[in-house]
Amino acid sequence: MRVSTAMFQQASLDALLKQQGDIxxxxxxxxxxxxxxxxxxxxxxxxxxxxxxxSIAVYEQFNRNADQAEMRLGQEESVLKSVSNALHRARELAVQGNNDSYSADQRKDIAAEVRQILDEVLTLANTTDGNNNFLFSGTLSNTKPFSQVEPGSGIDSTFSYHGDQGQRRIQVGPQRTVPDSDSGFEVFGKVRLPMVELGPISRMDYSNPDNHASLDIDGRPIVLTDNYPDIDAMAADIQSQLNADGERYEVSTERGFLHIRNTTPGAGPVNIRVDQDDYAHEAGFRSASSMVSVFEAIDKLAVALERDTMSGSRIDALDASLSHVVEFQSTIGARMNSVDRQREVNDELVFRMTTIKSEMEDLDYASTISKMNMQMAGMQAAQQTFSRVQNLSLFNYL
Amino acid sequence: MADILGIGTSGLLAYQRALTTTSHNISNVNTEGYSRQRTGLGTQIPEFIGVGYAGTGVRVTDISRNFDNFLVTQLREQTANYERYNNFNALASQIDNMLADQNAGLGPMMDEFFASVQGVADNPNSIPARQVMMTSAESLADRFHFLDNRLRDLNEQVNQKLHAGVYEVNTIAQGIAQLNEEIALARGAAAGGEPNDLLDRRDHLITKLAELVDVKTVEQKDGMMNVFIGSGQGLVVGKSTLDLRVQYDDLVQGKTTVVLDDGGKGVDISRLIKGGSLGGTLEFSNSILDESRNALGRIAAGISEQFNELHQLGIDLTGQLGGDFFKSFNPAVFVPSGNSSDDKLAVSYEDVSRLTTKDYLLRFDDGNWKLTDYKTGQSLATAAATEEEILIDGLRIDLNSVVAVQGDRYLIRPTSEAARWFDTAIEDPERIAAAGAIQGSEWVNAQGMPSNVGTGKIDNVTALDPTYLPLGDDITISFNGTGFPWTDTIDLALYDVGALNANEGLAIDWAAGTADFTGGGTFRGINIQDIGNGPWDLDGVSFTIDGTPIELSGQYAEGDLAGVASHINGVLAAEGLTDYSVETHQGQLVFSQDGSEDAIAIGSVSAAARNVGFVNSAGESGGAEVRFTVDGHEVLLNGDYADVADEIQSQLNAIAGNDYAVSLAGGQLTITNNTEGTGDVVVAGQGAGAMLSGFFEQREPEALNQLSFSGIEPVPAPIDYNPNTDGGATYKLLHNTVDDSYRVIKYASDDDIGDDEVAMLSFTFNGLPDDGDAFVLSDNPNAVGDNRNALALAALQTDKGMIGGTATYQSTYGQMVSRVGTQAHQASINKDATHTLRTQAEQAVQSVSGVNLDEEAANMIKYQQAYQANAQMISVANQLFQTLLGAF
Structure with missing residues (x-):
């Protein structure tokens, strides 16, 4: 084919430029x-x-969230550990105080230490994290959760909760959130005692219609209309009234206290309501629940020691508190484990996705370098032939 | 002699001319569009000299150019193609590069933003975390603006390219027209001689024009060339030209079209121009640029609408309801100046997940609203003038917002402006609504301490509609139930089988609680206790007795077991099984076979038979076993028991973790599961012996347990709640907007919600509440540590809320990236391919028309030698003359 001089040059130049672009x-x-x-x-x-x-960004964020959750759970766990230590000590003191060889004065001394423990537990329940957020106030992080009204030695204190029942959840995986906190409402407020204790009850004559005592136990009206020979007889009457429909309440007495227990499996706590104006109130019946707070359990121990009305049920209450708190500790442990497992899953996914990503976008250096070498060799050849060929002209020989 | 001189002179002149042409060629070796010329040589007219004709020398016949019209036309076509793809590629790769840039793309910014939302979820009352979220929201907005601006810049670039291109086309067209005139004149003057250089210049101009638009040419007889573009619009006709101009679209702001100025309204040839740089630019503008801007805007509209929707359902740090987090906007509507009024059509987003990247044209014509796809003109919807709205692709077009006037048009661009308008609406980080607007809690006493007795729990309380926020009054949910503890006890009425079949030798006395199962009796078959409720339907009930098929039929009144028995006996007799019979015994059907101690096998029980209580049974022989399961734990009675209840209990409790209590009184067996919260006791998997004795599969009837509501008027009806079947279910509070009533439903799907009903809030309920336990739904103004709404917002990142619920924001963006990438990739391949074709075409043209210096050098030598030879001829003539002169 006939080639024009201009085209000849242009073609060589184009080839050079293309090689350059490729390189x-x-x-x-x-x-x-x-x-x-x-x-x-x-x-x-x-x-x-x-x-x-x-996806990689999301999973990495999940792991950061997991750090956050573990940190908070760790804080809660260490507080609860201190709480259970304090409760252990309180239990020891209760056992000690229940020992008949102690005098009333000695019990008062023990009571003083129990009050210390109460303060300690209350302070722990009002713990804040590093940012002044209360750990146990639910989602009302700025609100101090627990307060105590202390009328004085030998009288029950009142404990109030000011937080809410919210529980914050942290996302640690797709579709997977873990609670990073528990409200004080649940942790400190919901200790279920095996039974409810009323009293001490004084023996009264209820046979006069004006003196009929009425109370409400779990919604069942109980009316006392006798002059019972002793409070055991009264207990038996209450039990028979409660079990009229085939329920399984057990009512017993101990040192003048009335113990009511619902032995139906899976039954909820026993709740007793006593009207302030009712004759029952005079006899010493009080509204009570077998669901108490950890503070009440300790406070009642102190009160019992101070009033020298110690009984085994005080120890039971502490045992119930302790196992309640320990239950939360193990829940936290389980959550931390599950966060760890989720983190492993996340790491694994990030690793896999990074591998896939690398396979997709990363360069195969070996083949690319050899490609580069070939391109450079081609370029050199093109350059050399260009200069040689351009020198060829018939005019040079004229 | 004179001849020799004359001939020599003609040679000299001819070769001088030839050398001139060669030098013309050499000097134009690098002139674009130049076609090499050659000097045509011919003999002069011969002279008759009696004996014949004698040659009289050489003459120049013509000077022609080496030119192949076919090849040049091909070159023009390839040039137009190449320039089209080259320009498209150059513009598309700008978007491509922009999207590829990790730092400039949208992807990392969205990740960063949602990470910051997670940061707020982790620390909802941390101001620094909120500040980070605000900042990254602003960065996200900046990124949208940046990308949108780059796309707008590109649009500007497109317009400039069109302006420049059109100017060049006009200039070239005028040049061609002028050359047309000159060529016609030159031809006339030269009486048929071709003005080669003028032709070259004109051909070159046409090729230049092909770089801008695809052209077609037709040569007239007088040598003038007519040039057509588009679908045959004449750009140059003879000496006259038509101008192209760039015109701004009356609907789409900033969009331009190319118009051929025909003296009237002009012809829009934008869509007709396919080749050249103008074609490529227009194609880019119409396909990839508009599409990309809309795709980007779709993501922006999606994020801002969906984020706002949730944000309005939250509570911020100051206790107020969250408003818009991003600035709220409606789809862009453009009203052309030609409309009867400036009234703006109202269009709003109805469901951003269904947005497309289309633009829509709404036009009122012939008494109807017509909605078409603006780009393709495809008809999408029609609505009569009386209609109120058109709902399409997640948009609500309010037809009442404008007066319907014939010919009025509105352009709706739901996504084109969204990326530009995307912006944060709040500035104060405290205003981020991280908390849920409504909280659910248990009833508490005056001290805030627990007052509920059961383990019922309200959870996942979520507000669903901001118009009902704040709630104001608390909504109280009370539980009224009977029959606790739930169904963890089962009572079984046991039957005394001794009376039926004494020869079975069993000594069972349910009343006394003793049972001896070792008697070696044989149960003969299966026993049917109850065949359903209502009339008994035996049609389709079939089974085999010891291999013989039996088919039952007919309907029987409920409880008419005797009727069923006599029917079966009839069938048995009809089948020839006369020794078999069935009896009723304490509400059961019992099969027996006269004179046989063998077990009766029942098989091939049909589905209908199963429904009425038949089971496959091989019978039980040898030791008469009673076999059943309690909650899946197998119980086997085959011994001699003094206290059969005690035996069952010990078998059940032999399995670790079980705590059952079993008692037997007056023929009534009671099994109680003492393990808390385990729900029903289920007796199942009975063998035939068990069924004969009354161990039927059953559950305790459910007690009436209801959740009732107060604090909202009119009070919604109470709903049933059974922890075994409803625990963990989602409930929704619905408001009927027509009769203003409320209703609570156990929610399964949106089909449960009526057309007039709006879901206000939802919650889940689980556990075992006690009678009188109560729960409260209330406003949540102080929960600074609540992160529920932040979690919901963060979940949007991985929620498939775009493109009809098929894509996340990120994958919507991914689609845009791959779309642009594919087009750029395709354009790049096309560019390379057409470049090769153009080069080949150019080589072909050059092989005909191009100057080769070596060839010219050879020609030069050839002509020079010829010239020298001719000069020698003159010298020879001179010598001859001298010789002749010297002879005298």
């Missing part, structure tokens, strides 16, 4: 380590990479 791209790939420089290089992989990048 430049290969060089760019080598310097970035990426196979895909723009989406046009591999549109499908690029779209997948957008998703993979998000």
């Amino acid at each position: 430049s791209k290969t060089q760019q790939q080598l310097s970035t380590g990426k196979r895909i420089l723009t989406p046009a290089d591999d549109p499908i992989a690029s779209a997948t990479l957008v998703d993979i990048n998000q």
Whole structure:
């Protein structure tokens, strides 16, 4: 084919420029380590990479959330550990105080230490984290959760909860959240005692219709209409009234106290309501529940020691408190374990996705370098032939 | 002699001319569009000299250019193609590069933003965490603006390219027209001689024009060339030209079209121009640029609408309801100046998940509203003038917002402006609504301490509609139930089988509680206790007795077991099984076979038979076993028991973790599960012996347990709650907007919600509440540590809320990236391919028309030698003359 001089030059030049362009791209790939420089290089992989990048970012965020959750759970756990230590000590003191060899004065001394423990537990329940957020106020982080009204030695204190029942959950995996806190309402407020204790009850004559005592136990009206020979007889009457429908309440007495227990399996706590104006109130019946707070359990121990009305049920109350708190401790442990497991899953996924991502976008250095070498050799050859061929002209020989 | 001189002179002149042409070629070796010329040589007219004709020398016949019209036309086509793809690629790769940039793309910014939302969820009352979220929201907005601006810049670039291109086309067209005139003149003057250089210049101009638009040419007889573009619009006709101009679209702001100025309204040839740089630019503008802006805007509209929707359902740190987090906006509507009024059509987002990247044109024509796809013109919807709205692709077009006037048009661009308008609406980090608007809690006493007795728990309380917030009055949910503890006890009435079949030798006395199962009796078959409620339907009931198929039929009144027995006996007799019979015994059907001690096998029980209580049974022989399960734990009675209840209890409790109590009194067996919270006691898997004795599969009937509501007027009706079947179910409080009543439903799907009803809030309920336990739904203004709404907001990141619920924001963006990438990739391949084709076409043209210096050098030598030879001829003539002169 006939070739024009201008075309001849242009073609050589075009070839050179193209080689240069190819080398430049290969060089760019080598310097970035990426196979895909723009989406046009591999549109499908690029779209997948957008998703993979998000997934990696999301899972890494889940792990940061997990750190956060573990930190909070750790804080809660250490507080609860202190609480259970304090309760252990209180229990020891209760056992000591229940020992008949102690005098009333000695019991008062023990009571003083029990009050110390109460203060300690109350302070622990009002713990804040490093940012002044209360650990146990539910989601009302700025509200101090517990307060105590202390009327004086030998009288029951009143404990109030000011937080809410909210529980914050932290996302540690897709569709997976873990609570990073428990409200004080649940942790300190919901100790279920095996029974409720009323009293001490004084023996009264209820046979006069004006003196009929009425109370409400779990919604069942109980009316006392006798002059019972002793409170055991009264207990028996209450039990028979309660079990009229085939329920399984057990009513017993101990040192003038009335113990009411619902032995129906799975039954809820026993609740007793006594009207302030009712004759029952005069006899010493008080509204009570077998659901108490940890503070009440300790406070009642102190009161019993102070009033020298110690009984085994005080120890039972502490045992119930202790096992309630320990239950939360093990829940926290389980949550931390589950956070750890989730983190392993997350790490594994991040690793896999990073591998896939790398396979998609990263460069195969070996093959690219050898490609670069070939391109450079081609370029050199093109350059050399260009200069040689351009020198060829018939005019040189004229 | 004179001849020799004349001939020599003609040679000299001819070769001088040839050398001139060669030097013209050499000097134009690098002139674009130049076609090499050649000097045509021919003999002069011969002279008759009697004996024949004698040659009289050489003459120049013509100077022609080496030119192949076919090849040049091909070159023009390839040039137009190449320039089209080259320009498209150059513009598309700008978007491509922008999206590829990790630092400039949208992906990392969205990740960062949602990470910051998670940060707020982790620490809802931390101001620094909230500040980070505000900052990254602003960065996200900036990124949207940046990308949108880049796309707008590109649009500007497109417009400039069109302006420049159109100017160049006009200039070239005028040049061609002028050359047309000159060529016609030159041809006339030269009487048929071709003005080669003028032709070259014109052909070159046309090729130049092909770089801008695809052209077609037709040569007239007078040598003038007519040039057509688009679908045959004449750009140059003879000496006259038509101008192209760039015109701004009257609907789409900033969008331009190319119009051929025909003296009237002009012809829009934007869609007709397919090739050249103008074609590529227009194609880019119409496909990838508009599409990308809409795709980007769709993500922006999706995030801001969906984020706001949730944000309004939260409570901020100051205790107020969260408003819009991002600035709220409606789809862009453009009203052309030609409309009867400036009234703006009201369009709003109805469901952003269904948004497309289309633009819509609404037009009122012939008494109807017509909605079309603006780009393709495809008809999408029609509505009569009386209609109030059109709902399409997640948009609500309010037809009442404008007066319907014939010919009025409105352009709706739901996504084109969204990326530009995307912006944060709040500035104060405290205003981020991280907390849920409503909280659910247990009833508490005056000290805030627990007052509920049971383990019922209200959870996942979520507000669903901001118009009902704040609630104001608390909504109280009370539980009224009977029959606790739930169904962890089961009573079984046991039957004395001794009376039926004395020869079975069993000594069972349920009343005394003793049972001897070792008697070696044989149970003969299966026993049917109850065959369903209502009339008994035996149609389709079939089974085999010891291999013989039996088919029952007919309907019987409920409880008419005797009727069923006599029917079966009839069938047995009809089948020839006369020794078999069935009897009723304490509400059961018992099969027996006269004179046989063998077990009776029942098989191939049909589905209908199963429904009425038949089971496959091989019978039980040898030791008469009673076999059943309690909550899946197997119980086997085959011994001699003094206290059968005690035996059952010890078998059940032999399994670790079990705590059952079993008692037997007056023929009534009571099994109680003492393990708390385990629910029903279920007796199942009975063998035939067990069924004969009354161990039927059963559950305790459920007690009436209801959740009732107060604090909202009119009070919604109470709903049943059974922890075994409803525990953990989602409930929704619905408001009927027509009769203003309320209703609570156990929610399964949106089908449960009536057309007039709006879901206000939802909650889940589980556990075993005690009678009188109460729960409260209340406003949640102080819960600074609550992160429920922040979690919900963060979940949007992975929620498939776009493109009809198929894609996340990120994958919507991924689609955009891959779409642009694919087009850029395709354009790049096309560019390379057409470049090769153009080069080949150019080589072909050059092979005909291009100057080769070596060839010219050879020609030069050839002509020079010829010239020298001719000069020698003159010298020879001179010598001859001298010789002749010297002879005298």
